[in-house]
Amino acid sequence: MLGLGFVFLMSPFLLWWWIHGDYERYVWIISGPYPYDNFGGGPFQLLMYLRLFFVGVVLTGVAVGLRVALSRIR
Numbered sequence: 001m002l003g004l005g006f007v008f009l010m011s012p013f014l015l016w017w018w019i020h021g022d023y024e025r026y027v028w029i030i031s032g033p034y035p036y037d038n039f040g041g042g043p044f045q046l047l048m049y050l051r052l053f054f055v056g057v058v059l060t061g062v063a064v065g066l067r068v069a070l071s072r073i074r
Helices: 002-020 023-030 036-040 042-073
Strands: none
Touching: 002 023, 002 042, 023 036, 036 042
């Protein structure tokens, strides 16, 4: 779960790089179907990045909490 949390924490940065890394790819992405056509708008991207980051924080917190709780039981 810690690894999955780390992936979600990194996903906003990787997704931004994938969308904005090349102008031709950016135009190709925003001309695609939903949800890709909304990647050109700032509010949609910000909301998506915040959601992904929040899920990563929650998963990482749960993983660390479980690890601490299990270490107290032993």
